[in-house]
Amino acid sequence: MKRHFHMAAAALGISVLARLLWVLLLPNGMNFVDLHVYVDGSANLGSGHLYEYTDASKTPDFPLPFTYPPFAALVFYPLHFLPFGVVAIGWLLATVAALFGVVWFALEMILGSEAMREQRWRTAAVAWTAVGMWLEPVRTTFDYGQVNVFLVLLAMLAVRSSRWWVSGTLVGVAAGIKLTPAVTGLYFAARKRWFTALWSAVVFFGTIGLTYLLTPGETNKYFRELLGDAKRIGPVGSSTNQSLRGALSRLLGHDVVSGPVWIAAALVTAVLAFLAWRALRSDDRLGTLIIVQLFGLMVSPISWSHHWIWLVPVILWLTYGPLRDAPGARALAGYWLAVTLIGVPWVLGFFQDSIWTISRPGILSWLGAVDVIGVLALFAWIIWAGRLESRSRTDAEVKVAV
Numbered sequence: 001m002k003r004h005f006h007m008a009a010a011a012l013g014i015s016v017l018a019r020l021l022w023v024l025l026l027p028n029g030m031n032f033v034d035l036h037v038y039v040d041g042s043a044n045l046g047s048g049h050l051y052e053y054t055d056a057s058k059t060p061d062f063p064l065p066f067t068y069p070p071f072a073a074l075v076f077y078p079l080h081f082l083p084f085g086v087v088a089i090g091w092l093l094a095t096v097a098a099l100f101g102v103v104w105f106a107l108e109m110i111l112g113s114e115a116m117r118e119q120r121w122r123t124a125a126v127a128w129t130a131v132g133m134w135l136e137p138v139r140t141t142f143d144y145g146q147v148n149v150f151l152v153l154l155a156m157l158a159v160r161s162s163r164w165w166v167s168g169t170l171v172g173v174a175a176g177i178k179l180t181p182a183v184t185g186l187y188f189a190a191r192k193r194w195f196t197a198l199w200s201a202v203v204f205f206g207t208i209g210l211t212y213l214l215t216p217g218e219t220n221k222y223f224r225e226l227l228g229d230a231k232r233i234g235p236v237g238s239s240t241n242q243s244l245r246g247a248l249s250r251l252l253g254h255d256v257v258s259g260p261v262w263i264a265a266a267l268v269t270a271v272l273a274f275l276a277w278r279a280l281r282s283d284d285r286l287g288t289l290i291i292v293q294l295f296g297l298m299v300s301p302i303s304w305s306h307h308w309i310w311l312v313p314v315i316l317w318l319t320y321g322p323l324r325d326a327p328g329a330r331a332l333a334g335y336w337l338a339v340t341l342i343g344v345p346w347v348l349g350f351f352q353d354s355i356w357t358i359s360r361p362g363i364l365s366w367l368g369a370v371d372v373i374g375v376l377a378l379f380a381w382i383i384w385a386g387r388l389e390s391r392s393r394t395d396a397e398v399k400v401a402v
Helices: 002-025 033-042 070-081 084-111 119-132 136-144 148-160 164-177 180-190 194-214 216-226 244-252 260-279 285-299 305-320 329-342 344-351 362-367 370-401
Strands: none
Touching: 002 084, 002 119, 033 070, 033 084, 033 136, 070 164, 070 194, 070 216, 084 119, 084 136, 084 148, 084 285, 084 305, 119 305, 136 148, 136 305, 136 329, 136 344, 148 164, 148 180, 148 285, 148 305, 164 180, 164 194, 180 194, 180 285, 194 216, 244 260, 244 362, 244 370, 260 285, 260 370, 285 305, 285 370, 305 329, 305 370, 329 344, 329 370, 344 362, 344 370
16 A cells, blocks of 8 residues: 555656646746736736736737736735746645645545545545646646636535535635636535525625725726626637537537527536436535536636636546446546546647637537537436436335335
C-alpha cells in the first residue's frame, strides 16, 4: 500500500513540476489570460471604469473584459499589489491544492469519512488529482488562470457541511464571485434544506448590497445593463462553448439565443435531470450534486470547456459510486475520461477559422456537442440504471423477508 502511495505521490509531483516548468520556461507559459483580467481588471474597482476595462495583449481577436460581478473584483482587488509572477505561481499551486480537495471530498461523499482514513483511498485521492491535472477542464483552467476549481471546491464544502449558515454562506459568496454557482441552491432544495437555500440567496444579495455601498455605479451597470449579455462574455458559437446554446447554434449554423429551439432543449434537459435525480438513492449526495451542476452547465448561455471541472467528480462517481456495477457505468466513465484527456473542444478549435464563426461542416458540429450529448446520455442512463438498481434492491429485500 505504501508503495502505491509513493507512486501516486510521485505522479502528482511530476505533474506539478511539469506544469511549473511549462509556465516558467515556455514563451507563452505565463499567459494566464483570465488571471490577468482578474488582477488588472479588479484594480479599476471604484474608478467607474471596471466594465470598460479590456485586455487584448494575449487575445487580439477578442479583447477580454471583466465579466464577473463587482464583488469578484473586490475579492481579487488585493492581488494587483503583488508582482504578477508571484500571483500566477501562487494561483497555480493553490489550484492544485483545490483540485485535491475536490477529489478528496468527492470520494468522501461516495465512501464516507471513515473510508478516507484508509491508505488505499488516500492513495486514490492523490492519484486521481494527478490524473485530473491532465483533463481538459483542469488543463485549460491552469492555462488561463481561471477560478473554476475554487468555486467547485466551495460548492462541495457547502454540501459537505450540515450547518445551514456555513453551507448557505459558501454558496452565496461563490455566487457573488461568479453567478453560476447559484445553481447549487437547487441541490439544497432537492435535499429539502430550505433554510440553507434561502440563506444562500440572502448572502448573495448581501454581496450585491456591499458593492453597491462601495461602488453604486459599477454595481448598477453590471446588474442592470450587462447581466445576461452572453456576447460580452465571448463568442457563443466557439467550439469551447459546450452549453446547450453553443451546441445547438453550431448544429443549426446560427445563434439560437433563448428562442423556441433552446427552450425545447432546456425543457427536455430539465425533465431528464429531474427524473435522474428521482432515480438516485436518497442518500446519494454526490449524485444529486452532479445532476444539479451539469444541468446548470447545460442551460447557461456560455459554458466554456474549462467550466466543466464537475466532470472530475462525475468520473469518480461513475467509477466508485452506488451505480458503479450497473451495465454501462464503466463505458460512461471511459467516455468522459477519453473526451477530457483528448480535449475534444480544444482540438476542434484548430478547425475553426474564427472563434466568431458559427457555421461549419456537420461532423465538426456534432463533435462539438460531445459534452451536451454526454450529459443527456448520462441522465438517461441514471434513470435506467437507478430504477434497475432499485428493483434489484427491492427483490433482495423481499427474498430476505420470505
